[in-house]
Amino acid sequence: MINISETKTKTKTETKTKIIDVQKIEKVFTLHERNSTQVTGFSDVSFSVNRGDLLALTGVSGVGKSSILKAIYRTYLVSSGEILFHRSDKSVVDLVTCSESQILQLRKREIGFVTQFLKILPRVSALQAVAAPLVETGVSEQDSLYQAANLLNMLGIREELFNISPLTFSGGEQQRVNIARGVIAPKDLILLDEPTASLDEQSSDRVLTLLADMKEKGIAMIGIFHDRKKIERVADKTYEITRKNTEKPFQAIREVA
Amino acid sequence: MLLEVQDLSKIYGNSCGSCLALTGEEHGRAICPECASVVAINSISLTARKNEILGIVGESGSGKSTLLQLIYQDITASCGKIFFNGLTDDRNQPLNILKAMPATVSHLRNKEMSMIYQNPHLGLNFLFSAGGNIAQRIIGAGERNYEKIRKGALGFIDRIDMETSRIDDYPENFSGGQQQRIQIAKALSSSPKLLLLDEPTTGLDVSVQAKILDLIKELQQEIGFSMIIVSHDLGVINHLTDITVVMKHGTLVEYGLTDQILEDPQHPYTQLLVSSIL
Amino acid sequence: MNSTTFAFIDEDAKKEIRRSLLKAVALPGYIVPFASREMPVARGWGTGGLQITLSIILERDVLKVIDQGCDASVNAVNIRDFITEVTGVKETVNTSEASIIQTRHRIPEHEFAKDEKQILVFQVPTPEVLTTVEPDTAKQKQMHANSDYAKLWVLLYEDTSQYGDSRISNRYPVLINDHYVMDPSPIPKYDIPRMDNSPVLQLFGAGREKRIYAIPPYTSVKPLKFDDREFKVESFSGISCERCGAQNVFFDEVRRETGNHYFCSDTEYCDQHLEKSNAS
Ligand SMILES: Nc1ncnc2c1ncn2[C@@H]1O[C@H](COP(=O)(O)OP(=O)(O)OP(=O)(O)O)[C@@H](O)[C@H]1O
Ligand SMILES: Nc1ncnc2c1ncn2[C@@H]1O[C@H](COP(=O)(O)OP(=O)(O)OP(=O)(O)O)[C@@H](O)[C@H]1O
Ligand SMILES: [Mg+2]
Ligand SMILES: [Mg+2]
Ligand SMILES: [Zn+2]
Ligand SMILES: [Zn+2]
Numbered sequence: 001m002i003n004i005s006e007t008k009t010k011t012k013t014e015t016k017t018k019i020i021d022v023q024k025i026e027k028v029f030t031l032h033e034r035n036s037t038q039v040t041g042f043s044d045v046s047f048s049v050n051r052g053d054l055l056a057l058t059g060v061s062g063v064g065k066s067s068i069l070k071a072i073y074r075t076y077l078v079s080s081g082e083i084l085f086h087r088s089d090k091s092v093v094d095l096v097t098c099s100e101s102q103i104l105q106l107r108k109r110e111i112g113f114v115t116q117f118l119k120i121l122p123r124v125s126a127l128q129a130v131a132a133p134l135v136e137t138g139v140s141e142q143d144s145l146y147q148a149a150n151l152l153n154m155l156g157i158r159e160e161l162f163n164i165s166p167l168t169f170s171g172g173e174q175q176r177v178n179i180a181r182g183v184i185a186p187k188d189l190i191l192l193d194e195p196t197a198s199l200d201e202q203s204s205d206r207v208l209t210l211l212a213d214m215k216e217k218g219i220a221m222i223g224i225f226h227d228r229k230k231i232e233r234v235a236d237k238t239y240e241i242t243r244k245n246t247e248k249p250f251q252a253i254r255e256v257a
Numbered sequence: 258m259l260l261e262v263q264d265l266s267k268i269y270g271n272s273c274g275s276c277l278a279l280t281g282e283e284h285g286r287a288i289c290p291e292c293a294s295v296v297a298i299n300s301i302s303l304t305a306r307k308n309e310i311l312g313i314v315g316e317s318g319s320g321k322s323t324l325l326q327l328i329y330q331d332i333t334a335s336c337g338k339i340f341f342n343g344l345t346d347d348r349n350q351p352l353n354i355l356k357a358m359p360a361t362v363s364h365l366r367n368k369e370m371s372m373i374y375q376n377p378h379l380g381l382n383f384l385f386s387a388g389g390n391i392a393q394r395i396i397g398a399g400e401r402n403y404e405k406i407r408k409g410a411l412g413f414i415d416r417i418d419m420e421t422s423r424i425d426d427y428p429e430n431f432s433g434g435q436q437q438r439i440q441i442a443k444a445l446s447s448s449p450k451l452l453l454l455d456e457p458t459t460g461l462d463v464s465v466q467a468k469i470l471d472l473i474k475e476l477q478q479e480i481g482f483s484m485i486i487v488s489h490d491l492g493v494i495n496h497l498t499d500i501t502v503v504m505k506h507g508t509l510v511e512y513g514l515t516d517q518i519l520e521d522p523q524h525p526y527t528q529l530l531v532s533s534i535l
Numbered sequence: 536m537n538s539t540t541f542a543f544i545d546e547d548a549k550k551e552i553r554r555s556l557l558k559a560v561a562l563p564g565y566i567v568p569f570a571s572r573e574m575p576v577a578r579g580w581g582t583g584g585l586q587i588t589l590s591i592i593l594e595r596d597v598l599k600v601i602d603q604g605c606d607a608s609v610n611a612v613n614i615r616d617f618i619t620e621v622t623g624v625k626e627t628v629n630t631s632e633a634s635i636i637q638t639r640h641r642i643p644e645h646e647f648a649k650d651e652k653q654i655l656v657f658q659v660p661t662p663e664v665l666t667t668v669e670p671d672t673a674k675q676k677q678m679h680a681n682s683d684y685a686k687l688w689v690l691l692y693e694d695t696s697q698y699g700d701s702r703i704s705n706r707y708p709v710l711i712n713d714h715y716v717m718d719p720s721p722i723p724k725y726d727i728p729r730m731d732n733s734p735v736l737q738l739f740g741a742g743r744e745k746r747i748y749a750i751p752p753y754t755s756v757k758p759l760k761f762d763d764r765e766f767k768v769e770s771f772s773g774i775s776c777e778r779c780g781a782q783n784v785f786f787d788e789v790r791r792e793t794g795n796h797y798f799c800s801d802t803e804y805c806d807q808h809l810e811k812s813n814a815s
Contacts, residue, residue: 032525403761
């Protein structure tokens with residue numbers, strides 16, 4: 001087992017405090033190139049997540065799941081609503097209205113995003129790509145590379161691939177590199193867009209184990225999973241997006257790693 | 258705040274006094290209908306923090322180069338203010354560096370800020386060797402010890418992945434990509450807080466371009482400085498920058514996180530710009 | 536040569552040159568323009584120095600003129616004859632006796648009087664020290680204003696890295712009062728340390744370029760050099776003058792089939808030294 005967040009000393013008692021509070025957000029895209037057509041990405045979305053919990057977003061394709069994650073990360077600008085982020089120092093920032101610089105700060109240490117596709121420069125090895133976010137937080141290159149190797153090992157990436165650019169990897173391998181990259185640096189909230197989509201049973205299992213470990217450390221997550229079984233295994237709550245949004249408690253069946 | 262630009266304008270020509278009000282994005286023009294002055298930059302405000310990387314995109318003639326030149330004081334502004342790194346005047350008020358004493362301005366240009374130009378002839382002195390060019394900035398930043406200057410120059414030649422044995426060669430004997438590397442070494446040798454780059458890789462081979470961008474990114478992470486980079490290449494902007502500024506007709510039409518600008522552009526012009534590369 | 540006014544130049548012109556001189560003295564090392572007049576010698580033959588001398592000379596002055604250390608060279612003689620003709624002042628070869636010394640390419644070997652009463656007038660061909668590194672005159676001005684001499688230092692850096700030391704043999708750039716860097720005229724490096732903190736008023740005139748600059752008495756004059764490098768002047772160790780036997784002075788080197796021969800560059804010094812050694 002590896003230690004993803006050495007600098008964090010979260011304890012179980014802390015896990016019930018709120019980390020994010022999404023209130024009535026709505027996203028309408030105006031496509032100026034298409035006669036200013038308006039497309040609703042999502043509307044009337046409200047939920048909150050506690051530290052150490054994983055909230056699963058569910059709903060049919062096109063209902064707005066990815067868009068919600070992007071809105072939290074400020075890759076999309078919401079049209080209305082609030083996204084209150086509770087920082088570990090107890091201060092609260094509205095991710096909708098705070099400055100770009102503030103978002104950049106939060107992205108560095110507090111909010112992470114594991115996107116569906118790996119976006120890295122060519123000519124960077126898998127190990128370097130995974131270590132980079134940790135190096136950026138000030139951890140030495142050597143330590144970062146060491147932790148990156150552990151993480152890739154845990155996710156079942158063969159060692160012979162470590163020094164090759166992940167852009168040459170298979171889809172599933174790329175996805176695991178992407179996850180490793182997304183979780184290596186300690187963050188309080190991690191957004192996951194279909195982290196297990198193109199993985200086989202065994203690899204998915206490794207990823208889910210990793211997510212469960214992260215929850216233990218008090219990290220909160222909002223994830224999109226297509227597979228009901230996976231949701232049952234790691235999620236504490238689901239948030240089903242339909243025309244009429246409902247948030248219903250979910251009995252998670254947790255397995256011990 | 259490292260850099261704070263407030264209401265900065267640059268008018269070419271004898272202004273009629275209404276030029277700023279009659280031009281800009283909402284009027285769809287940069288040329289004043291009253292007096293035909295060119296409003297290259299119209300009331301632009303923006304900020305850059307420590308270690309932030311800003312990208313500037315926009316169509317040809319929208320004022321991108323002019324904006325960098327105003328910040329670096331290659332040219333003088335028509336009006337506006339620029340504050341830099343908490344500099345104050347002798348009454349402890351924030352110092353508008355556009356009104357600073359020549360000595361302060363040259364300190365800013367020689368030490369605190371560096372500019373990398375698309376044309377290496379603007380950024381390098383072709384009469385000086387590669388090492389001499391780097392030395393010029395180290396000296397400009399106040400160093401007068403030969404060994405330290407030489408070591409510094411050698412260190413930067415090495416850092417840009419160039420054979421240190423080439424330190425005494427002259428710029429004309431280097432390839433275009435190498436000349437840009439030398440510009441980068443020169444620019445960084447004074448440990449500036451702000452690096453301004455105007456299309457630093459335009460006109461180079463794609464493979465050379467990529468390597469130079471990698472180098473810039475690497476050095477930025479290693480050394481830590483803020484950058485403002487002008488590029489018409491959204492790939493460059495995507496790889497390199499945190500925040501993107503979109504300009505049109507001398508005005509700033511959109512400002513946002515780079516991923517937001519690329520994935521959820523708001524302004525019609527930005528949408529056009531982004532859709533045209535997809 | 537006829538002239539109705541004392542010292543050839545009319546009073547208005549003198550006034551103007553003196554005004555430029557005053558400004559030059561007030562801003563040591565700063566280059567001041569002046570309206571150079573036609574002189575009865577060709578430009579490039581010391582007309583700048585000549586105009587300075589003629590504007591400041593008084594009847595009671597005693598004049599010495601040298602060219603490369605020599606009082607008897609044709610140029611020196613021509614200029615001295617002209618000045619004495621239009622002023623009637625006394626002339627001398629004796630450095631300590633002279634109140635105005637006009638010179639090209641040398642500073643006399645003899646120490647100057649400490650009373651700040653002697654004036655050294657240099658003839659200057661290229662007054663702007665920055666021309667070698669910056670052709671644009673507007674930029675030169677700005678560089679002077681900002682004391683931005685990085686480009687001159689780069690030349691020094693390049694010489695040091697490629698040749699081990701500066702290759703400049705004369706016109707070595709000097710920093711005046713820690714502000715302006717100026718061209719000391721084509722004097723050898725040997726003379727550079729002798730400009731520092733000198734009791735004489737040093738005036739520089741460039742006729743063709745219409746420029747004047749100055750170093751007041753007891754002013755700091757430092758050659759540009761790196762902190763960790765020595766400023767090396769021409770070395771004549773073990774060499775003595777073939778004529779008078781003097782050592783530790785600046786020598787003219789004469790190459791003949793018989794080998795290199797050395798003579799004092801300052802002929803007056805040589806004469807005096809010869810006299811002394813003959814006497815003893
Ligand atoms: N950048 C965009 N510009 C315009 N419309 C967009 C943009 N992003 C998303 N949309 C629209 O918003 C809606 C929600 O899309 P989103 O990708 O969030 O769905 P999703 O629930 O993640 O679907 P899937 O399960 O297929 O991934 C869709 O109708 C989509 O077309
Ligand atoms: N010296 C000048 N005199 C008059 N107009 C000028 C001058 N310099 C620039 N301009 C004008 O100012 C405007 C902005 O020019 P600028 O060079 O900043 O554009 P840019 O955005 O960098 O364009 P490009 O992408 O082509 O480099 C243009 O209309 C240009 O013609
Ligand atoms: Mg999706
Ligand atoms: Mg340009
Ligand atoms: Zn006008
Ligand atoms: Zn002799």
